[in-house]
Amino acid sequence: MSMAADQPSPAARIGRFLRDNPVVTLLILLALLVLLLQVLRPGIVNERWIGNTVKFAIPLAMLAACQTLTMLTGGIDLSASVVATIAAFVVATQEPQVGTGLAIVLSLLPAVLIGLVNGFGVGICRVHPLIMTLGTGLIGTGCLQVYQRGVIATGSVVPASLEWLGTGRTWGMPNALVLFVPFAVILLLAQRRTGFGRLLYAIGANENAARLSGVRAWQVYFGLYVLSALIAGVAGLLYVGLIKAPSLSLAEPLLLPSVAAAVIGGTSIFGGRGSYSGTIVGALILTVLNTLLTLLQMPEGARRIIFGGIILAVTALYARLTDQG
Amino acid sequence: MTDAAADAPILDAQGVSKRFGAVVALRDASLRVRRGEVVALMGANGAGKSTLVKILTGALRRDGGTLRIRGRDQSFGSPGAARRGGLVPVYQEPSLIPDLDLDENLRLGGTPREPFHHWVRELGIPDPPMDDPIRHLPLATLRILDLARALASEPDVLLLDEMTAALPTDLVERVLKVVREQADAGRSVIYISHRFAEISQLCDRATVLRDGATVGDLPIEPGVEEKIVTLMLGAALSPAQARAREATGPATTGTPRLRVRGLAAGTKLADVSFDLHKGEVLGVVALEGQGQDELFDALAGFRRPGGGTIEIDGQPQSFRHPADAIAAGLTLVPGDRAEALLSSRSVRENIAVPYVARPRHWGPIAMRREGAQVAQAIERLQIDTRAQGEVRRLSGGNQQKVTIARWIAGGVQTLLLFDPTRGIDVRTKRQIYALVRDLAAQGASVLFYTSELGEIQAACDRVVVIFNGRVVDVLDAQDADEPMLMRAAYGLTAREVRA
Ligand SMILES: Nc1ncnc2c1ncn2[C@@H]1O[C@H](COP(=O)(O)OP(=O)(O)OP(=O)(O)O)[C@@H](O)[C@H]1O
Ligand SMILES: [Mg+2]
Numbered sequence: 001m002s003m004a005a006d007q008p009s010p011a012a013r014i015g016r017f018l019r020d021n022p023v024v025t026l027l028i029l030l031a032l033l034v035l036l037l038q039v040l041r042p043g044i045v046n047e048r049w050i051g052n053t054v055k056f057a058i059p060l061a062m063l064a065a066c067q068t069l070t071m072l073t074g075g076i077d078l079s080a081s082v083v084a085t086i087a088a089f090v091v092a093t094q095e096p097q098v099g100t101g102l103a104i105v106l107s108l109l110p111a112v113l114i115g116l117v118n119g120f121g122v123g124i125c126r127v128h129p130l131i132m133t134l135g136t137g138l139i140g141t142g143c144l145q146v147y148q149r150g151v152i153a154t155g156s157v158v159p160a161s162l163e164w165l166g167t168g169r170t171w172g173m174p175n176a177l178v179l180f181v182p183f184a185v186i187l188l189l190a191q192r193r194t195g196f197g198r199l200l201y202a203i204g205a206n207e208n209a210a211r212l213s214g215v216r217a218w219q220v221y222f223g224l225y226v227l228s229a230l231i232a233g234v235a236g237l238l239y240v241g242l243i244k245a246p247s248l249s250l251a252e253p254l255l256l257p258s259v260a261a262a263v264i265g266g267t268s269i270f271g272g273r274g275s276y277s278g279t280i281v282g283a284l285i286l287t288v289l290n291t292l293l294t295l296l297q298m299p300e301g302a303r304r305i306i307f308g309g310i311i312l313a314v315t316a317l318y319a320r321l322t323d324q325g
Numbered sequence: 326m327t328d329a330a331a332d333a334p335i336l337d338a339q340g341v342s343k344r345f346g347a348v349v350a351l352r353d354a355s356l357r358v359r360r361g362e363v364v365a366l367m368g369a370n371g372a373g374k375s376t377l378v379k380i381l382t383g384a385l386r387r388d389g390g391t392l393r394i395r396g397r398d399q400s401f402g403s404p405g406a407a408r409r410g411g412l413v414p415v416y417q418e419p420s421l422i423p424d425l426d427l428d429e430n431l432r433l434g435g436t437p438r439e440p441f442h443h444w445v446r447e448l449g450i451p452d453p454p455m456d457d458p459i460r461h462l463p464l465a466t467l468r469i470l471d472l473a474r475a476l477a478s479e480p481d482v483l484l485l486d487e488m489t490a491a492l493p494t495d496l497v498e499r500v501l502k503v504v505r506e507q508a509d510a511g512r513s514v515i516y517i518s519h520r521f522a523e524i525s526q527l528c529d530r531a532t533v534l535r536d537g538a539t540v541g542d543l544p545i546e547p548g549v550e551e552k553i554v555t556l557m558l559g560a561a562l563s564p565a566q567a568r569a570r571e572a573t574g575p576a577t578t579g580t581p582r583l584r585v586r587g588l589a590a591g592t593k594l595a596d597v598s599f600d601l602h603k604g605e606v607l608g609v610v611a612l613e614g615q616g617q618d619e620l621f622d623a624l625a626g627f628r629r630p631g632g633g634t635i636e637i638d639g640q641p642q643s644f645r646h647p648a649d650a651i652a653a654g655l656t657l658v659p660g661d662r663a664e665a666l667l668s669s670r671s672v673r674e675n676i677a678v679p680y681v682a683r684p685r686h687w688g689p690i691a692m693r694r695e696g697a698q699v700a701q702a703i704e705r706l707q708i709d710t711r712a713q714g715e716v717r718r719l720s721g722g723n724q725q726k727v728t729i730a731r732w733i734a735g736g737v738q739t740l741l742l743f744d745p746t747r748g749i750d751v752r753t754k755r756q757i758y759a760l761v762r763d764l765a766a767q768g769a770s771v772l773f774y775t776s777e778l779g780e781i782q783a784a785c786d787r788v789v790v791i792f793n794g795r796v797v798d799v800l801d802a803q804d805a806d807e808p809m810l811m812r813a814a815y816g817l818t819a820r821e822v823r824a
């Protein structure tokens with residue numbers, strides 16, 4: 001009778017700990033990247049750099065929230081970047097005419113509309129979310145171009161309050177945290193401790209079982225896609241305050257990174273698994289990585305290759321970890 | 326036959342251990358099987374039976390212990406390797422790929438056609454649907470297909486993990502006959518079941534597991550049942566309380582809680598009528614595929630009936646969605662737990678889904694209250710929560726308990742139980758009968774389909790027998806012993822037989 005391996009080896013135990021606490025793993029990865037940066041360019045990691053990194057990570061983390069929430073149900077929101085762009089563009093063009101408050105309200109109306117259409121398509125017509133949100137995203141872009149012709153004469157102004165929020169700092173820390181910290185706290189609490197949050201996981205894990213328990217999935221889908229679009233809209237407002245120049249493709253470059261942040265953060269694209277905490281760290285990792293690759297003066301092509309490679313590696317790792325027992 | 330030296334064991338596992346993180350599934354499991362022997366592997370839910378089967382057949386790696394096949398040390402790296410080595414399992418959960426049809430599944434698994442079709446016929450499914458997606462087939466059919474597939478590869482050792490748990494009586498008979506013939510032909514079988522009747526009818530020997538260790542190995546002889554139970558539980562099972570007939574009994578007059586008239590659905594349910602009263606437990610008995618699945622689905626709002634009426638407290642109902650049925654007080658525990666479980670979520674979240682189903686409960690959850698309700702349900706059903714982080718890691722019987730716990734935590738009016746004790750051990754079965762009686766005593770109504778006829782007398786007040794999509798008999802449960810139910814289920818009315 002062999003007594004071998006009655007106690008798991010230390011390596012196996014560490015492996016299991018990391019598997020059960022994916023956020024810790026991600027934080028370690030983040031720390032390693034920062035360390036690498038510091039080694040390559042000693043002195044670069046200072047308060048100013050941290051503030052900058054956080055500032056750029058926040059809009060990404062907010063768009064990634066859209067992806068995380070929809071991915072929990074097995075969906076995705078490819079219209080999020082378009083919604084963000086529309087909100088940014090509308091607020092900047094309406095500001096000179098109607099003032100900041102009303103401009104913000106107007107800028108979020110298209111978001112609600114697109115969210116409703118997505119909810120209708122996914123929840124009632126049962127169109128796959130990938131197709132549905134891709135479609136509404138394209139339509140949204142088209143509408144934005146038409147809208148741009150209509151307002152071409154008015155010019156655009158980014159509201160001062162959004163600039164304060166997007167670029168300003170207080171005691172070295174970006175003002176955007178005023179918006180983001182409460183947002184993240186609410187989301188983190190809501191995902192596990194509200195009925196709606198629970199249902200996102202339930203639908204992603206087994207929609208049929210949720211139905212049997214009396215859940216009308218279409219109601220959840222409507223709520224989800226409207227919520228996602230609203231978050232995207234607000235992220236767009238924040239982002240235009242950061243970039244300070246609205247354009248027709250403002251948030252477009254954030255779309256794929258937002259999906260990547262959620263995936264790296266451990267949210268399963270098949271639904272039922274994941275958490276926003278991982279996504280936040282994922283967004284930070286991607287932002288730091290971007291700085292790193294810029295610093296190394298990598299050509300754009302090489303940067304993309306490394307980006308893609310890292311996403312694949314992390315995803316493969318997760319697949320292995322979650323498959324085991 | 327007990328002379329070990331005479332014929333060496335074909336399979337000999339000693340001191341097998343396996344842990345999953347903090348959960349010790351097996352500590353010291355040993356199992357020995359000789360040629361031509363049928364060995365029962367017994368143990369309470371979570372004892373480690375399925376884990377042992379998976380280790381023996383290469384689906385899991387053991388942490389410690391030895392495995393000898395035909396006298397030689399052996400480890401199988403995969404189920405495929407085990408198959409080539411002559412060990413073929415039927416695991417506890419159906420293993421055909423749900424999105425493919427049978428034809429594709431067979432091709433994928435490299436199953437030889439001729440023998441497969443031979444065994445399917447032998448097992449009582451003359452022409453299996455070759456091009457329906459597997460997910461549309463009833464659970465009982467899936468189990469038979471799994472068995473036929475295993476038999477087709479002519480195993481030396483066949484490992485059956487709760488093969489019969491989802492099967493109605495007629496199919497169980499066929500399975501037992503086929504398995505016996507295998508043993509008579511010199512092959513060996515490891516047989517897991519929580520039904521003692523099958524064990525005593527089929528097996529030569531029983532190996533008993535408790536908390537991951539082998540605690541006994543005894544030949545099957547009259548009266549051994551009690552010894553097995555004591556070994557399994559570590560204590561004698563308190564004698565079943567003869568169910569005292571409630572003094573008042575359910576009120577079987579007045580407006581029934583649930584009135585079904587001429588209900589038809591799909592191709593199988595033709596015309597079913599019955600009344601279910603407040604405080605009553607009404608049993609349903611039927612052979613495989615007589616329309617019972619359709620009946621429960623229609624009552625639960627999962628399928629639109631083709632005709633007939635459903636009334637609750639005298640009000641006609643029309644369900645478009647399970648939520649409508651639930652709002653009317655009808656809740657279903659489906660036969661196939663894969664349909665009901667959120668396998669990647671925790672025990673708690675699984676039990677608590679119904680509380681948050683409706684939009685007005687989408688807000689913050691009262692965590693403390695929910696925790697207490699869930700804890701109570703877990704306690705009540707004795708769910709082994711050592712691996713509660715994800716329901717898919719629980720043992721089969723414990724998963725089944727979760728599907729029931731979901732509804733008792735919230736208080737129910739009318740419970741539709743479709744074979745609720747599938748894969749549940751003796752002690753918890755008693756617990757569930759007691760629970761059902763309690764619910765009834767508190768005024769709930771229960772419709773109770775079971776594939777295990779003995780449960781009718783243990784839990785029900787009356788029983789309806791369905792044959793060919795129609796009710797052929799309604800009996801008082803006290804009078805309905807197994808032979809009588811059997812005859813009725815085959816469409817010979819009990820009254821004719823009695824006359
Ligand atoms: N992948 C896993 N991860 C963690 N724990 C596991 C895993 N698989 C099994 N277990 C645990 O191992 C124990 C034994 O499980 P097993 O499925 O072998 O029980 P069983 O005897 O087959 O019970 P049942 O009669 O309910 O089918 C249980 O406590 C179960 O929760
Ligand atoms: Mg089992």
